[in-house]
Amino acid sequence: xxxxxxxxxxxxxxxxxxxxxxxxxxxxxxxxxxxxxxxxxxxxxxxxxxxxxxxxxxxxxxxxxxxxxxxxxxxxxxxxxxxxxxxxxxxxxxxxxxxxxxxxxxxxxxxxxxxxxxxxxxxxxxxxxxxxxxxxxxxxxxxxxxxxxxxxxxxxxxxxxxxxxxxxxxxxxxxxxxxxxxxxxxxxxxxxxxxxxxxxxxxxxxxxxxxxxxxxxxxx
Numbered sequence: 001x002x003x004x005x006x007x008x009x010x011x012x013x014x015x016x017x018x019x020x021x022x023x024x025x026x027x028x029x030x031x032x033x034x035x036x037x038x039x040x041x042x043x044x045x046x047x048x049x050x051x052x053x054x055x056x057x058x059x060x061x062x063x064x065x066x067x068x069x070x071x072x073x074x075x076x077x078x079x080x081x082x083x084x085x086x087x088x089x090x091x092x093x094x095x096x097x098x099x100x101x102x103x104x105x106x107x108x109x110x111x112x113x114x115x116x117x118x119x120x121x122x123x124x125x126x127x128x129x130x131x132x133x134x135x136x137x138x139x140x141x142x143x144x145x146x147x148x149x150x151x152x153x154x155x156x157x158x159x160x161x162x163x164x165x166x167x168x169x170x171x172x173x174x175x176x177x178x179x180x181x182x183x184x185x186x187x188x189x190x191x192x193x194x195x196x197x198x199x200x201x202x203x204x205x206x207x208x209x210x211x212x213x214x215x216x217x218x219x220x
Contacts (some may be wrong), residue, residue, distance in 0.1 A: 012198060014119035014120070014172050014178065015212075016150075016179055016180065016181050017110065019134065020098075020099070021202070022183065023103060024099065025098050025101055027099075031095070031097050031098045033090070035083065035091075039084065046082075049061050049078055051063065052125060052158075054158060061075055061079075065127040065128070066125050066152045068152075069152040070126070071128060076160070096133055107194070109208060110146070111145060113151045114145065117201070119172060121149065123159065124149075124152060148172065150167070150171070159183070159191065163198055165196075177196055177198070179198065180198040180199065180215070181197050182202050182208065184201070198215065200212070
């Protein structure tokens with residue numbers, strides 16, 4: 001971040017990061033293939049069970065798990081029902097395999113933002129099963145960088161709803177306009193802006209550095 005030491009030109013106080021696809025790698029497609037090829041999962045059901053945009057009703061089992069309305073057992077049972085091979089432990093491991101490794105180049109940006117005096121947070125649409133893995137300090141040590149973490153299943157609301165953005169701003173005791181979302185979902189970015197936040201669409205670490213320099217700092 002070349003403009004790190006330049007004065008802020010923005011009123012931004014907090015930068016709020018998405019997790020999957022931004023801070024960590026995701027392996028959703030590989031996990032889907034394994035379910036179909038090894039466990040006889042009904043492929044037509046996958047999109048129905050994994051839908052997570054919160055744009056339609058009834059909510060998918062993933063959406064319900066993301067806002068804490070169902071727990072891990074009910075979530076896994078819904079997937080197991082669609083499998084020809086009924087192996088609950090293998091299914092649990094498959095669902096955990098979606099969660100990949102930390103992206104060191106993105107966490108390096110988080111460190112620079114913190115040194116510049118900005119609050120850095122996580123707002124993740126996540127389920128209890130995944131959050132338990134992400135909470136492992138040995139597997140994900142860089143998450144200790146964050147000042148606050150907001151997991152949707154714990155706060156009972158999720159992106160792209162305005163409720164989720166309002167929850168974070170209120171918890172930080174700052175104005176909506178002082179929050180900046182970094183997310184790889186165009187829907188979440190557009191919804192954050194509509195709620196009064198600033199927002200950047202994440203493509204890769206290099207583009208994020210550039211976009212942050214342009215948005216946050218003078219003389220860039």
